[in-house]
Amino acid sequence: MMRVVRPVSFEILRPDWRGVSSQVQAMSTLRVGGCSSGAYGNEHGVSGLNLGDHVSDDHAAVAANRAKLNASLPQDVIFLSQVHGNIVVRAETLVPGVSADAIVSSTPGLVCAVLTADCLPVLFCDAAGRVVAAAHAGWRGLASGILQNTVQEMRLCGAGEIFAWMGPAIGPEKFEVGQDVYDVFTSQDRNAIHSFVKMASDDTVGAGQKYLGDIYQLARDALNSVGVNNISGGKYCTVSDQQKFYSYRRDGVTGRMASLIWISQDNQPMGLLV
Structure with a gap:
């Protein structure tokens, strides 16, 4: 049974979707609004909302941060053990x-979630709000095709037009x-x-050729290759904005x-768009 969802008490980003069912609820957390301190705090070293339990942060602080997040969700989130691969699982x-590295759901109340601190998080839904994924x-x-595999799994679950x-x-x-990444793509x-x-x-330093890569454009191309053209977001830089984002690099x-x-079953608004 889903709990009564409380409005979020911390700042979030929300997808700028149009034409999507109001039953779809989605957000990305930011660096601020929690209990973590030091390297896991905000830019001043306090009140960080670190949700990663594998980064040597204080366990009590992470637990408190996750409890704060879960209070705004219909059910407690189960995080994946992310391995930089292309495996997609079902929330059910x-x-x-x-x-x-990806999770799909067609059941109201089951939360799909991923953790990041420079890698790209992509949230998906179909227009009717029947299938969602992260x-x-x-x-x-x-x-290795994680986005293509996610879209394929959504379609197996009955997804229509995908955003x-x-x-x-x-x-x-x-x-x-480096050259190795350039050559792979x-x-x-x-x-x-x-x-x-x-x-x-x-x-003179023998470092080899270096490139600046556009991870957002690489993702757009991957999504376009499987017929997903309703793509938004991609306007941020975790490295450049220390105030809002954690950044491993x-x-x-x-x-994280x-x-x-x-x-959602009740279309309850979640909170602040920033």
């Missing part, structure tokens, strides 16, 4: 500890990658060259934000 059969898409997951929202991730001016799709900008190289030791989506 999910148990703690499952290794996967995917964790770092470059390895993108290259996707790209949450906060490392931006194209900060996502420095361009060997799969020659058009991927348009998602990379070659950086000036210093051959910027800080090394840092917390959550992107979540579910099918």
